[in-house]
Amino acid sequence: xxxxxxxxxxxxxxxxxxxxxxxxxxxxxxxxxxxxxxxxxxxxxxxxxxxxxxxxxxxxxxxxxxxxxxxxxxxxxxxxxxxxxxxxxxxxxxxxxxxxxxxxxxxxxxxxxxxx
Numbered sequence: 176x177x178x179x180x181x182x183x184x185x186x187x188x189x190x191x192x193x194x195x196x197x198x199x200x201x202x203x204x205x206x207x208x209x210x211x212x213x214x215x216x217x218x219x220x221x222x223x224x225x226x227x228x229x230x231x232x233x234x235x236x237x238x239x240x241x242x243x244x245x246x247x248x249x250x251x252x253x254x255x256x257x258x259x260x261x262x263x264x265x266x267x268x269x270x271x272x273x274x275x276x277x278x279x280x281x282x283x284x285x286x287x288x289x290x291x
Contacts, residue, residue, distance in 0.1 A: 198230020203261040205233075205240040217241045 177183070200208070209217055220241035225234045243257055 196230070196232035196235065198234075199232030200236060202236065202240065205236050206244075206258050206261045209237070209240050209244050212241075214245075217244050221245050 209220070212220070218241070220237050221244075223238055225237055229237070246253075247258060
């Protein structure tokens with residue numbers, strides 16, 4: 176069912192005028208872009224000297240990413256972990272649980288719950 180005529184978007188009108196800025200990029204994309212720059216360029220971006228041709232969305236995120244990359248150059252472990260997590264994906268943690276049936280039955284008995 177379509178909304179009433181007065182609540183529909185007009186031609187050329189955005190459905191989310193205050194939404195994501197034009198040129199917005201995800202952190203993982205920004206880290207990949209920064210990895211291609213020289214350290215001199217990265218320092219300039221971290222200092223807020225982004226190219227004027229960059230859209231607003233890119234100018235918002237890149238200084239933070241460039242600063243993290245500069246910290247990485249100083250052997251900063253949290254920065255390197257952040258960059259790796261953003262570009263390669265977080266390592267999945269697995270846990271092995273070994274429970275035998277009598278232990279499980281005793282556990283449920285302590286809870287007063289019916290046996291599985």
